[in-house]
Amino acid sequence: MARWGKARAGAVGVVLALAVWFGVVSFGIDGRVAHAAPTEIVIGAVYPLTGPGAQVGLDAKMALETAAEVINGSYDLPVPLGKGGGLPHLGGAKIRLVFADHQSDPQKGRAEAERLITQEKVTALIGSYQSSVAATISQVADRYGVPYIAADNSSPSLNRNGLKWFFRPSAHDEMFTIAMFQFFKDMQGKTGKPVPSVSLVHEDTLFGTDSGNAQHKTADAAGIKVVADVKYRANSPSLTSEVQQLKAADGAVLMPSSYTSDAILLVKTMADLGYKPKAIVAQAAGFQEQAFFDAVGPAAEGIISRGSFSADLAPHRPAIKPVNELFRKKAGKDMNDNTAREFMALLVVGDAIDRAGSADLEKVREALVATDIPGEMTIMPWKRIKFDETGQNLDATPVLLQYVGGGWHTIWPFDLATQPPIWSVGQ
Amino acid sequence: MTAETLAQVVVSGLLTGMIYALIAAGLSLIFGLMDVVNFAHGEFLMTAMYATFVLYITLSIDPLFLLPMVAVFLFAIGVVVYRVLIVRALSVKVNSGMVQIFATFGLGIFLRGIAQFVFSPDFKSLRGTMLSDKTVSVLGVFMPLPQLAASLVCVVAFIGLWLLTTKTHFGRALEATREDSEAVALIGVDRHFIFAMGWGIGAATVGVAGVMLSTFYYISPGVGVTFALIAYVVVALGGFGSLPGALVAGLAIGLVEALTTLLIPPSLKQVGVFGLYLLVLFVRPRGLFGNL
Numbered sequence: 106m107a108r109w110g111k112a113r114a115g116a117v118g119v120v121l122a123l124a125v126w127f128g129v130v131s132f133g134i135d136g137r138v139a140h141a142a143p144t145e146i147v148i149g150a151v152y153p154l155t156g157p158g159a160q161v162g163l164d165a166k167m168a169l170e171t172a173a174e175v176i177n178g179s180y181d182l183p184v185p186l187g188k189g190g191g192l193p194h195l196g197g198a199k200i201r202l203v204f205a206d207h208q209s210d211p212q213k214g215r216a217e218a219e220r221l222i223t224q225e226k227v228t229a230l231i232g233s234y235q236s237s238v239a240a241t242i243s244q245v246a247d248r249y250g251v252p253y254i255a256a257d258n259s260s261p262s263l264n265r266n267g268l269k270w271f272f273r274p275s276a277h278d279e280m281f282t283i284a285m286f287q288f289f290k291d292m293q294g295k296t297g298k299p300v301p302s303v304s305l306v307h308e309d310t311l312f313g314t315d316s317g318n319a320q321h322k323t324a325d326a327a328g329i330k331v332v333a334d335v336k337y338r339a340n341s342p343s344l345t346s347e348v349q350q351l352k353a354a355d356g357a358v359l360m361p362s363s364y365t366s367d368a369i370l371l372v373k374t375m376a377d378l379g380y381k382p383k384a385i386v387a388q389a390a391g392f393q394e395q396a397f398f399d400a401v402g403p404a405a406e407g408i409i410s411r412g413s414f415s416a417d418l419a420p421h422r423p424a425i426k427p428v429n430e431l432f433r434k435k436a437g438k439d440m441n442d443n444t445a446r447e448f449m450a451l452l453v454v455g456d457a458i459d460r461a462g463s464a465d466l467e468k469v470r471e472a473l474v475a476t477d478i479p480g481e482m483t484i485m486p487w488k489r490i491k492f493d494e495t496g497q498n499l500d501a502t503p504v505l506l507q508y509v510g511g512g513w514h515t516i517w518p519f520d521l522a523t524q525p526p527i528w529s530v531g532q
Numbered sequence: 533m534t535a536e537t538l539a540q541v542v543v544s545g546l547l548t549g550m551i552y553a554l555i556a557a558g559l560s561l562i563f564g565l566m567d568v569v570n571f572a573h574g575e576f577l578m579t580a581m582y583a584t585f586v587l588y589i590t591l592s593i594d595p596l597f598l599l600p601m602v603a604v605f606l607f608a609i610g611v612v613v614y615r616v617l618i619v620r621a622l623s624v625k626v627n628s629g630m631v632q633i634f635a636t637f638g639l640g641i642f643l644r645g646i647a648q649f650v651f652s653p654d655f656k657s658l659r660g661t662m663l664s665d666k667t668v669s670v671l672g673v674f675m676p677l678p679q680l681a682a683s684l685v686c687v688v689a690f691i692g693l694w695l696l697t698t699k700t701h702f703g704r705a706l707e708a709t710r711e712d713s714e715a716v717a718l719i720g721v722d723r724h725f726i727f728a729m730g731w732g733i734g735a736a737t738v739g740v741a742g743v744m745l746s747t748f749y750y751i752s753p754g755v756g757v758t759f760a761l762i763a764y765v766v767v768a769l770g771g772f773g774s775l776p777g778a779l780v781a782g783l784a785i786g787l788v789e790a791l792t793t794l795l796i797p798p799s800l801k802q803v804g805v806f807g808l809y810l811l812v813l814f815v816r817p818r819g820l821f822g823n824l
Contacts, residue, residue, distance in 0.1 A: 144633060155645075155648060155753075156653075156754055157752070159648060159653030159753075160654040160655070163652070196619050320750075335798055336797050336799040338798065338799045338800075338801060338802065340758055341801075342548065342749075342758050342759055343544070343789070345541070345544035345545075345548070346544065346790045346791075346793035346794065346798065347788075347793060347798045349540045349541055349544070350794075352537075353533070353536075353537045354533060366655060366750060366752065370749075370750070371655070373748065376665060376667070377667045377676035377679075377748075378540070379669065379674055395654075396654045396655040396656075396657075397655075398657075399655075399657060399659070400655060400656075400659075400750055402659060402665075404665075434673060513668045
C-alpha cells in the first residue's frame, strides 16, 4: 500500500468521491426522471429583454411573474389554480420561472430555447411576442419533445407546421382578420354603407407578412377592393414614401400590422403628410402599447384594433379586476392585450401539469390536449380554452376595441360592446 | 404614380438625406482624421437624443435652444472617449486595428446597456415642442416643420464645419495631421490634441443631428443602430474624410432610398441604397470625393 504513494491514493479517493457525487446528484436534479414528486416545476420563458421589443419582453416577465404569484400564493381567484398554494396534484409544488432573452432574433431564440430545455430542464416553454422567433422556438421544442405555449404569437402559419408540442390558447391573425371583416359587414348592416376599399400596410417579418396575406385573402373573399398593399421594412428610419403611396391610393380603411416603433413612425408620418383615412383598423401589436399613445397623442383617437383582452369586460369576467390589481402593483401600469395573454398562458400550462400529476413531458402533453377551461374562469372574452389537433384554441373569441378619450373600449361583438363604435366609413 | 407623389417622395428623400449627411459628417471626420471607424457612432446619436429628452423634461426648454448644451456635452464625451479608450486601443503593440474596432463596438453595446438600464427600453418621445406635429404644405408637397428645421440646421452645421476645417489655423492643423500624423510634431502640432479635438467635433456634430432628430423621431436604446448603418454607407459613398462628400452622399442615399420604394416593394428599399454603394465601389472605390 505504501508503494502506491499518497498522490495515487488521493487521486483514487477523488475519483470515487466524484462518482458517488454524480450518482447522488443525477437522481436528485433530473426532475423529469421523477422518482419522487418534484417540489418545484421549472417553466422557461423566452422573450425579448433587450433590443427593439424589450419593453414588451419586460412587461411579459411581469405578467408571468404575476401568474406565478397567483399559483404559488394564496389569493383565491376565480381562475385555474387560482386557489394558490402551488400545484395541488403535485403536493403543492411551486412554479419557478426561468427567463431568457431572444433579442427579437429568431436564431438567438432557438439557442435560448435549446439552453432552457437542455440545461435548465424546463417542463414547458412560454413565449415569445414576435412570431418570427416563435417559428424557431416551436421547432426546437418539438424536436426535444417539450410543450411550447405560444402566449402572444399571432401568425397563423405557426400551428400549421405539423408540430405536436405547439399549443396556442389565443387567436391567430386569420381569426382576428375574419373578425375585422365581420365587423365591417355588421357595420354595413347598421349604417347601410359598405366598406368600399381597404389599404394594407405591414412590416416584413413573419407577423406582418402573414397578417397582410390573411387580410388580402379575406378582403378578396368579401369582395372589398384592396387599393394598396404596402410591405415595408421593419424599423425603417423613414416611412414617408410608404405613407405617400397609401395616401395616393386613398383606401377608406387603413389596416396596419406594425410593431411599436413602426406604429409610432407610421401615424406620425401620416399626420405630417396630412393623410387621414376614414378608419384605421389595426392588427394590435404596436398599436396597443402605451409608448405608442405617449408618442402620437391625439392622432391615436379613434383607432380600432383587434384584441384578446379588454379591461372593460370586467363585469363579464370577475377575475379581471383582482388580477389587474396584482399586475399593477408589480408593473405600475394596467394589463393590456399582451400581458393578459401571457398571464393566461402560465395558468393554462400550470393547469395541464397539475392534471398530469407529474412533470413527465408526455403526460403533460396529453393533459394539454385534454384542456377544457370555460371562458368564465379566464380573464379573456374567450368562450373556452380547448385545443384542436394542431394545438390551436378555436374558441379564442377576438374582440375589437376603439381608442376613445384616452382609453380602449370594446366595440365588437355588439353583445360584449361597452359603447357604440365611432364609424364614418362610406358616409 | 402621380407627379404629386413623385414630388413628395423626392422632397421627403432630400429632407431625410440631410439628416443622414449630418450624422455621417462626424463619422467621416473621425475616420478621415485617424483611420479609426467609430462603431459607437450610433450610440453617440442615441446619447444626444436622451440628453435632449432629459434636459427638455427637466428644464422645459425647447430642443432648438438646447442645441448648444447638448453639442458641448457630446463634444466632451467625444474627447473623453478618445483619451480614455482610443488612445489605449491605438497604442496596442499588435493588431491595433482590430482592437480599435472591438473597443468602439464594445463601447456601443455598453452605452446601449446603460441607456436601457437608466431609461427602460420603452420608446420615448418629445411632445409639445415648438415645431412638433406641425407641417406646412407648399404646392401640395407636405414638409413637416421638424424635418425642415433639421435640414436647415444641417446646412448651417456643414457650413460651420467647412469654415472650421478650411479657413482656420486649427483646420489646417487638422488637415496636416490627417495627411501625416507622425510628421506634424515637427511643425509643433500636438497630434493627440488634434485627435481629441477631432473626436470632440465629430461627436458634437452627431450630437446636433441627435437633437434635431429627437424632435420628430422616437428615442430608444437601439435608435442609433439603424442610422449608424446608413452613416457608414454614406461615409464610404462620399469618401472618407470628405465633408462635401458626406453631404452629397447623404442626400443621394436619402433620395435613392425614397425613390426605390416607388419602383420595388418598400420592404426592399435598402437594396437601392446598397446597390448604389456597390456601384460606387466598382466604379470609384475611394468614394465620390475621397482621396484615400
